Amino acid sequence: MTATSIVESCPNCGTTLAVLGEAAPWCTACEWNLDAYTPPQKWPWYWRAMTRLDHRHGFRADLRLTTEGTGSSRAGFVFLCAVSAILVAVPLAALIGGLYLIIWHRHNLDILLGALLLPVAYALRPRLGRVRRYLRGRYRLDPETTPALHELIGQVAAATGAPRPDILIIDPYSWTASVTVLGIRGRRILTLGVPLLASLRIEEIVALLGHELGHIANKDSRRSLLARPARVTFGHLSSILRPPTANWLDQGMHGFEALLYELLRLINGTLSWLLFGLHLGINVVGSGHDRAAEQRADVLAAQAGGTAAALSLLDALAGLPLYHSLVSGASEAGVALHEWRTDIAGCRDRHTDQIVLRRQLSIREDASLFASHPTTGRRHQFLAARPPQDAAVTVTEAQTRSVLREIAPYAERLRADLAEEYEM
Ligand SMILES: [Zn+2]
Ligand SMILES: [Zn+2]
Structure with missing residues (x-):
């Protein structure tokens, strides 16, 4: 928007549109055009497409959270906790298994396997x-x-x-x-x-x-x-x-x-x-x-x-x-x-x-x-x-x-x- 731009009114409710800097105008009363996010031109096309998609869905998610209070599902959180529990169990099992194989080995191969499990435990540690x-x-x-x-x-x-x-x-x-x-x-x-x-x-x-x-x-x-x-x-x-x-x-x-x-x-x-x-x-x-x-x-x-x-x-x-x-x-x-x-x-x-x-x-x-x-x-x-x-x-x-x-x-x-x- 330049300083010479004409002040327009909202096609939905007639309110004078708000203008700030370069941003596309929007209606402060009914939010007309408020979802019109434009990524910077200098970004590559795929990044522009991805951010536009993210903004569109983010806008809807925020609106749902504000008006209906349904921003997050309990199921989603339970899922995250379940994944976390598995992620904590895996390194623990690798640590115990690795030490077990090294200490009570029957073959030399056991020691090798045990030695391989320990870095896995370390990489996945909570x-x-x-x-x-x-x-x-x-x-x-x-x-x-x-x-x-x-x-x-x-x-x-x-x-x-x-x-x-x-x-x-x-x-x-x-x-x-x-x-x-x-x-x-x-x-x-x-x-x-x-x-x-x-x-x-x-x-x-x-x-x-x-x-x-x-x-x-x-x-x-x-x-x-x-x-x-x-x-x-x-x-x-x-x-x-x-x-x-x-x-x-x-x-x-x-x-x-x-x-x-x-x-x-x-x-x-x-x-x-x-x-x-x-x-x-x-x-x-x-x-x-x-x-x-x-x-x-x-x-x-x-x-x-x-x-x-x-x-x-x-x-x-x-x-x-x-x-x-x-x-x-x-x-x-x-x-x-x-x-x-x-x-x-x-x-x-x-x-x-x-x-x-x-x-x-x-x-x-x-x-x-x-x-x-x-x-x-x-x-x-x-x-x-x-x-x-x-x-x-x-x-x-x-x-x-x-x-x-x-x-x-x-x-x-x-x-x-x-x-x-x-x-x-
Ligand atoms: Zn309006
Ligand atoms: Zn906070």
């Missing part, structure tokens, strides 16, 4: 993640050093009926927040990203915490742990089997060696593709389940922070791309968080109309069968259609100042890094 590895580049916050933040989390936990997270982590670089379960002890980890916190008003931070702790209250993280082997193993196997890109000529091979090399490359390539296809299929089922879980967590976001704050949180999320350049290393040392918050608040006020349009446009642009979240626009529609709720947790001004003071040092770390990049 991956529970490690807290220490997750902490790289992030900071663990203790109640002693950040009492106000922990108190706020405690208030939100009480309001949502969730147990407190076991570990609170702050990520100076992340524009997101998440809850994840890691390690053999299954510890619940709440991670908050500094730029995201800088973008939100305090009541929206409460709604955000309500959403994240809502995942704990709804046992989503435990559930995702049950389905995790099914969702990651085939992808891992596919990448292990992916053949080298160099062909026999590049490798300088001849005759039989070259033939064998190419044959192995063909077999590995085919297996890798089949496993990747399986990986995609399983993740479509899993993502449907994830999106339904996000919607249930949004209900608790509204319960903790109130419907108004939960809705404006979604608007802030839709506006995030506008705030990226405002979180910069150019701000003065010692007051980065304060400066960013002031600049972003100003930007939000100036762009209210655009943010509403961005939120609506997300219904088109972000719809995907692989998306872990329903689009921001659909999440907004879902909450807005529910009976409004008052905030269960209200934060005093003094408490807000304390919370921000505890986050500020991590904003300074980000500022210092950005300033370094800026100078380079």
Whole structure:
């Protein structure tokens, strides 16, 4: 769309069509043309065709979830758990069988077979993640050093009926927040990203915490742990089997060696593709389940922070791309968080109309069968259609100042890094 384009009205309901940037116009009232997703021209044709198909079905799935609440089937989740159970049983059997054959072997062949089973067990081992590895580049916050933040989390936990997270982590670089379960002890980890916190008003931070702790209250993280082997193993196997890109000529091979090399490359390539296809299929089922879980967590976001704050949180999320350049290393040392918050608040006020349009446009642009979240626009529609709720947790001004003071040092770390990049 160019600046000279004529403003048209909706052929269905006569409402003036919304226009934002290059996007095809749509009707804000009846959603006419909102499903018209066009992939970028520069992409290859097959990728364009696939993303168009994915967007069309993702759009329908999101709409069904928002209007009927039927985003995921229980059968799909049971299927994922069954696949996971098999995937955990296979390496266990391979490990026991391998050790048995090596220790109580009758022939030398038994030892060979046992030795072959052990790498199979290792390749297929369940991956529970490690807290220490997750902490790289992030900071663990203790109640002693950040009492106000922990108190706020405690208030939100009480309001949502969730147990407190076991570990609170702050990520100076992340524009997101998440809850994840890691390690053999299954510890619940709440991670908050500094730029995201800088973008939100305090009541929206409460709604955000309500959403994240809502995942704990709804046992989503435990559930995702049950389905995790099914969702990651085939992808891992596919990448292990992916053949080298160099062909026999590049490798300088001849005759039989070259033939064998190419044959192995063909077999590995085919297996890798089949496993990747399986990986995609399983993740479509899993993502449907994830999106339904996000919607249930949004209900608790509204319960903790109130419907108004939960809705404006979604608007802030839709506006995030506008705030990226405002979180910069150019701000003065010692007051980065304060400066960013002031600049972003100003930007939000100036762009209210655009943010509403961005939120609506997300219904088109972000719809995907692989998306872990329903689009921001659909999440907004879902909450807005529910009976409004008052905030269960209200934060005093003094408490807000304390919370921000505890986050500020991590904003300074980000500022210092950005300033370094800026100078380079
Ligand atoms: Zn219309
Ligand atoms: Zn969530």
